[in-house]
Amino acid sequence: MELSDANLQTLTEYLKKTLDPDPAIRRPAEKFLESVEGSQNYPLLLLTLLEKSQENVIKVCASVTFKNYIKRNWRIVEDEPNKICESDRIAIKANIVPLMLSSPEQIQKQLSDAISIIGREDFPQKWPDLLTEMVNRFQSGDFHVINGVLRTAHSLFKRYRHEFKSNELWTEIKLVLDAFALPLTNLFKATIELCSTHANDASALKVLFSSLILIAKLFYSLNFQDLPEFFEDNMETWMTNFHSLLTLDNKLLQTDLVSNAIQFLASVCERPHYKHLFEDQNTLTSICEKVIVPNMEFRAADEEAFEDNSEEYIRRDLEGSDIDTRRRAACDLVRGLCRFFEGPVTGIFSGYVNSMLQEYAKNPAVNWKHKDAAIYLVTSLASKAQTQKHGITQANELVNLTEFFVNHIQPDLKSASVNEFPVLKADGIKYIMIFRNQVPKEQLLVSIPLLINHLQAESIVVHTYAAHALERLFTMRGTNNTTLISAAEMAPFVEVLLTNLFKALTLPGSSENEYIMKAIMRSFSLLQESIIPYIPSVITQLTQKLLAVSKNPSKPHFNHYMFESICLSIRITCKANPDAVGSFEEALFMVFTEILQNDVQEFIPYVFQVMSLLLEMHKNEIPSSYMALFPHLLQPVLWERTGNIPPLVRLLQAYLERGANTIASAAADKIPGLLGVFQKLIASKANDHQGFYLLNSIIEQMPPASVDQYRKQIFILLFQRLQNSKTTKFIKSFLVFINLYCIKYGALALQEIFDSIQPKMFGMVLEKIIIPEIQKVSGQVEKKICAVGITKILTECPPMMDTEYTKLWIPLLQALIGLFELPEDDTIPDEEHFIDIEDTPGYQTAFSQLAFAGKKEHDPVGQMVNNPRIHLAQSLHKLSTACPGRVASMLSTSLNAEALQFLQGYLQAASVTLH
Secondary structure (H helix, E strand, O other): OOOOHHHHHHHHHHHHHHOOOOHHHHHHHHHHHHHHOOOOOHHHHHHHHHHHOOOHHHHHHHHHHHHHHHHHHOOOOOOOOOOOOHHHHHHHHHHHHHHHHOOOHHHHHHHHHHHHHHHHHHOOOOOOOHHHHHHHHHHHOOHHHHHHHHHHHHHHHHHHHOOOOOHHHHHHHHHHHHHHHHHHHHHHHHHHHHHHHOOOOHHHHHHHHHHHHHHHHHHHHHHOOOOHHHOHHHHHHHHHHHHHHHOOOHHHOOHHHHHHHHHHHHHHHOOHHHHHHHOOHHHHHHHHHHHHHHHOOOOHHHHHHHHHOHHHHHHHHHOOOOOOOHHHHHHHHHHHHHHHHHHHHHHHHHHHHHHHHHHHHHOHHHHHHHHHHHHHHHHHHHEEEEEOOOEEEEEOOOOOHHHHHHHHHHHHHHOOOOOOOHHHHHHHHHHHHHOOOOOOHHHHHHHHHHHHHHOOOOOHHHHHHHHHHHHHHHHOEOHHHOEOOOHHHHHHHHHHHHHHHHHHOOOOOOOOOHHHHHHHHHHHHHHHHHHHHHHHHHHHHHHHHHHHHHOOOOOHHHHHHHHHHHHHHHHHHHHHOHHHHHHHHHHHHHHHHHHHHOOOOOOHHHHHHHHHHHHHHOOOOOOHHHHHHHHHHHOHHHHOOHHHHHHHHHHHHHHHHHHHHHHHHHOHHHHHHHHHHHHHHHOOOOOHHHHHHHHHHHHHHOOHHHHHHHHHHHHHHHHHHHHHOOOHHHHHHHHHHHHHHHHHHOHHHHHHHHHHHOOOHHHHHHHHHHHHHHHHOOOHHHHHHHHHHHHHHHHOOOHHHHOHHHHHHHHHHHHHHHHHHOOOOOOOOOOOOOOOHHHOOOOOOOOOOOHHHOOOOOOOOOOOOOOHHHHHHHHHHHHHHHOOOHHHHHHHHHOOHHHHHHHHHHHHHHOOOOO
8 A cells, every 4th residue: 555645535534434333334444444454554554644634533543543453463473474564563663652742642642552562562672762762752841742751651561560570571670670760760859849839830730740640650560570679769758759749638639640649658558678667656647547538538520420420430440440549549558558557557447437437327318428438448448358259358357347237238228219329339239249258148148139129220330239249149159169159049039130130231321231241141050940931031132132232242241241141041941951942043043144144243253152052952963054054154254263263163063063974965065165174274373273173073073985085185284284383282183183083994094094195104103293292192081082092003003013113012002101190291392482372463353262152072982982091901902812922022021110010000900911
């Protein structure tokens, strides 16, 4: 693509169309951009557009499109083509920083994110001058520029908070600190001084405070890995400045600055080497009274978000993305102080909690915010260790949680109306969620009908929290790893629970509420066959919802839980009545057809998984409706999308398991297409294991005559891949395949096909691959397949006993005994870079595995062999009967003594001897 005015104009038109709410206009525009984004100069056209376009909406759209393009394509993945040409990469890195700094804030943020994505891949090795370019801009005196640099540095360095310690990480952080620590400290001091100079200038303070927020975030990120020597000398200065800021009139300060300053104190106070800074009782009291308590208040902005921006409020509160709120920061500071000063801090706050509750009791309608603050303070004080999955796992023993629950939480939830005091209702439900492991089970059971009742609350926050609390309670584990709350204990509530959950999806603002859909999924999973009477109504509602959201999928988690709920409905019903599969197909196939015809990319991998589950429910032949779809599943375009590959392979395996004979007779012309898919997958390091899954099913399931003409070519393809790109993952899959082939067609057939490709190749495969590599095979079924296959080679392949291959008999037996008795060899060569399948970047929707569509592990030798050690002993006994004296002689003269001891144990266990 040329950098021409004509191309800029075309790009402008298509970007405008991507903003159109009508899918008929928007989708073709998105597909066009997807089709041209691999062209040279495409990213440079976007950058030119966001710099020179006269329309602000186009500038913003171009910046977002550019950021997403970088996100999808910048990473270079081994074994895949480079999606951005080198000249474009060089030009982007040369221009993006100055362009970002000269752009308005809205665009600056997008470009800043793009820089951090590029930096994650290229910094520091491939972008060594980035730091220098950024630090030099501190001298500009222009706070728009300075804040742009700080924002970019924050997005680049915040990953240091989440990465595991390593020498490589610490080397990078040291490089950053060497260049950044002193300029950042100097900038901080200068900015604090400017705050004093401009104390009466609100607009200037706003800019300066935004700088201080970013400086605090950077300081937090650069200190997170605890490399204290860089900031130790200035810690008292940083502490004093932040403490002074926080004890000013809070109303003058921006929320972000306050929360980041408190987060700074929280991160410092839990470090042992800074403990002395907080030991003075006056310091502790001042922080508790003047910093924590005022910032626990439910502010006007919180109330506005609760009522008018519920989704954002919930996301911040439940998912921990409230890191920038005053309350969250104050809560973290309480926890940090309690690490070393639990007694004094609990004592200071107990008085505050009691006085807040007394104020509330005087006039609840007016003073409800006092109780809200009291609940928040108790929660912060009591929470010593917490996880999203389990709630509080370690609590402050000085706080009586059950007593507080019974006296102050339950009364609010038992009140006549679910709609009064919604904030306190939400507080109470959240208390149950957080302290569910500390509150006795009988109190939790009392809470369940209260929570079900609150699913009807008008407040989005309240009914969402009720759904989330129920979902969390249903996942709790008791003794023997069973659910703490049983299906029997839920029996009285099944109908009202399902009714209220589905009704909640009709409440304003919750039509695609992921917490409600997750609660539906979890309820199905807990209740099992108790839901069967309600399935006709449930599947109708789920299908209607699926049809509605497929028009414009926008909530990935909601969609995922919806498909999980559909899978659970199918599994639970068909377990009790296998013939019910037809009614599910009737209900779902119309919607599935629409999804496939409209190419709804987000849903297609899910549809394939549900179809696999339905097809596997059929016990006999494949229904004609599935066979009509079969040729379409082999179309190359479907296999271009990474997210489609695992579910498509699974679906084709289901076809082969249920209808190999039908495919062989009615669709024999499609077998080359099936093998074409295998060939494509096997060529990719990321997807070769999927190719083997498909190949194993073809070999195991298809009638031998239908694949005879292709067998030699299959092995040639595999050997070519081995020669060109041999990885541990490929070797493991290859070993399982050749042993499965041996089981299916016989050891002699395996030897003959190898030697027909190249003389003596069978011996080379034994010597160079099977014997040295078999220890790498992992997985019980995989090991069993290899054991049975190798046993066949040892005992059912005549050339192993009377040709030059005989010299490999003992090494092969020794390798098999090693597979049984030695630990798995999980070493990976240093030069091998493994691609995480889920982490492969690309425009396509990533594959999301449905847990409740899961495939049962299949053991192809289960009917034939129970214990592979016993099977080896019995097979050797049979061979020694056919060749008297030979087997025993080879064993006694050549087999390693330890291996021989193990083998004698197998023979004894099988009650056989060797002749």
